[in-house]
Amino acid sequence: MKRDLIxxxxxxxxxxxxxxxLAGEFEKNPNQELLQGKVVASLFxxxxxxxxxxxxxxISRLGGRxxxxxxxxxxxxxxxxxxxxTIKMVSNYADLIVMRHPLEGAARYAAEVSSVxxxxxxxxxxxxxxxxxxxMYSILKTQGSLDNLxxxxxxxxxxxxxxxxxxxxxxxxxxxxxxxIAPPELQMPxxxxxxxxxxxxxxxxxxxxxxxxxxxxxxxxxxxxxxxFSDPMEYEQVKNVYILRNSMxxxxxxxxxxxxxxxxxxxxxxxxxxxxxxxxxxxARNGVFTREAIISHIMNLK
Amino acid sequence: MNDNMKKKLKLKVSAIKDGTVxxxxxxxxxxxxxxxxxLNNIENQITFGTNLESGKLGSKAIIKVSDKFFExxxxxxxxxxxxxxxLNIIRxxxxxxxxxxxxxxxxxxxxxxxxxxxxxxxxxITTRFRVVxxxxxxxxxxxxxxxxxxxxxxxx
Ligand SMILES: [Zn+2]
Numbered sequence: 134m135k136r137d138l139i140x141x142x143x144x145x146x147x148x149x150x151x152x153x154x155l156a157g158e159f160e161k162n163p164n165q166e167l168l169q170g171k172v173v174a175s176l177f178x179x180x181x182x183x184x185x186x187x188x189x190x191x192i193s194r195l196g197g198r199x200x201x202x203x204x205x206x207x208x209x210x211x212x213x214x215x216x217x218x219t220i221k222m223v224s225n226y227a228d229l230i231v232m233r234h235p236l237e238g239a240a241r242y243a244a245e246v247s248s249v250x251x252x253x254x255x256x257x258x259x260x261x262x263x264x265x266x267x268x269m270y271s272i273l274k275t276q277g278s279l280d281n282l283x284x285x286x287x288x289x290x291x292x293x294x295x296x297x298x299x300x301x302x303x304x305x306x307x308x309x310x311x312x313x314i315a316p317p318e319l320q321m322p323x324x325x326x327x328x329x330x331x332x333x334x335x336x337x338x339x340x341x342x343x344x345x346x347x348x349x350x351x352x353x354x355x356x357x358x359x360x361x362f363s364d365p366m367e368y369e370q371v372k373n374v375y376i377l378r379n380s381m382x383x384x385x386x387x388x389x390x391x392x393x394x395x396x397x398x399x400x401x402x403x404x405x406x407x408x409x410x411x412x413x414x415x416x417a418r419n420g421v422f423t424r425e426a427i428i429s430h431i432m433n434l435k
Numbered sequence: 436m437n438d439n440m441k442k443k444l445k446l447k448v449s450a451i452k453d454g455t456v457x458x459x460x461x462x463x464x465x466x467x468x469x470x471x472x473x474l475n476n477i478e479n480q481i482t483f484g485t486n487l488e489s490g491k492l493g494s495k496a497i498i499k500v501s502d503k504f505f506e507x508x509x510x511x512x513x514x515x516x517x518x519x520x521x522l523n524i525i526r527x528x529x530x531x532x533x534x535x536x537x538x539x540x541x542x543x544x545x546x547x548x549x550x551x552x553x554x555x556x557x558x559x560i561t562t563r564f565r566v567v568x569x570x571x572x573x574x575x576x577x578x579x580x581x582x583x584x585x586x587x588x589x590x591x
Pocket of ligand 1 (some may be wrong): 579
């Protein structure tokens with residue numbers, strides 16, 4: 134039976150660990166011709182150059198061929214073809230589908246329609262599991278373990294799908310502590326806090342972005358987006374409160390790393406970039422190895 | 436009114452020869468139930484009463500449909516708005532079967548996902564939900580993973 138990767142919770146802890154281990158192998162040896170003779174469809178129904186390039190690099194390093202849609206304006210969908218029909222057609226051509234779509238649930242639906250495995254590269258505000266796996270790989274690589282970590286999440290915790298998925302995945306590991314720093318409008322939704330309480334996992338909520346981060350092992354930054362606010366005045370009040378500056382890292386733990394799913398706007402000041410605690414560009418690089426690992430796992434190549 | 440008269444009156448209202456009596460519908464959902472079951476589009480003889488006293492529900496409604504016997508998936512639809520509804524199947528003036536409607540663990544079709552950005556609201560797709568709570572009812576969309584809760588429910 135084909136396996137897809139649509140939501141982070143589709144995978145068990147054992148699978149997370151297997152992906153991490155494979156990603157480590159691909160980091161040591163990125164060019165492995167495991168996909169030779171295979172065709173991968175890269176379907177981006179909304180533009181996301183960063184994610185697309187990361188996937189297409191991973192496919193290329195595995196020796197696979199790529200067909201696809203990079204510009205949704207030129208695709209068959211702009212001529213009114215349904216997602217159903219596009220996926221039916223493409224799954225007759227390709228051995229694997231990597232897909233990004235603006236509508237939530239589109240990837241799950243595509244996986245039902247498709248005869249070949251589907252990897253979700255983002256479906257609206259819903260899921261982006263390969264981002265979560267590369268976040269986990271970055272955490273494992275820098276901390277040496279996914280257990281006993283104090284994880285600070287900062288910024289838009291209400292709509293940020295990456296923090297939600299990362300939270301869900303990290304609860305599979307031993308003794309995590311979560312600290313949420315967000316304006317009242319953008320707090321972590323109740324369903325996630327309830328989930329943590331049910332699992333007896335400690336979490337703390339803060340409004341101020343201050344030296345409480347001295348406890349952190351991971352500082353996960355997100356963008357605070359203007360369009361999330363109903364009142365523009367509220368945005369003006371908080372937009373400069375959740376900015377990480379280099380000076381704020383002075384009293385943090387030596388092992389702490391700053392992560393960000395990118396692209397950033399102004400929430401991490403450029404003076405942080407030279408600090409060895411800044412990890413967001415390495416994190417993006419880890420994305421290629423993690424995606425090589427995910428593809429070879431799904432295609433049963435490793 | 437003496438007890439005998441009450442009994443007679445009750446009998447008169449209840450008197451359908453063959454068909455289904457749907458009891459214990461929350462009064463505020465009577466017209467929703469009628470719409471869900473498409474009772475406004477059928478030729479059968481239908482009587483209903485509403486704002487009747489009920490210990491359990493506060494105020495209940497009852498529907499009697501002559502010559503109509505519901506399939507299980509139709510009964511599931513009722514369960515979504517009237518989880519405590521009870522069905523009496525009548526044959527020749529006798530109750531031959533009683534059914535309790537139960538909310539199934541999975542709802543296929545019937546309900547629309549509340550999320551306008553859900554793929555099911557943008558392409559012709561049969562919805563699918565897992566029931567995560569019954570009172571109030573909360574359905575988790577199989578596709579967008581969002582919850583559709585209580586009053587947000589619309590029928591597909
Ligand atoms: Zn949905």
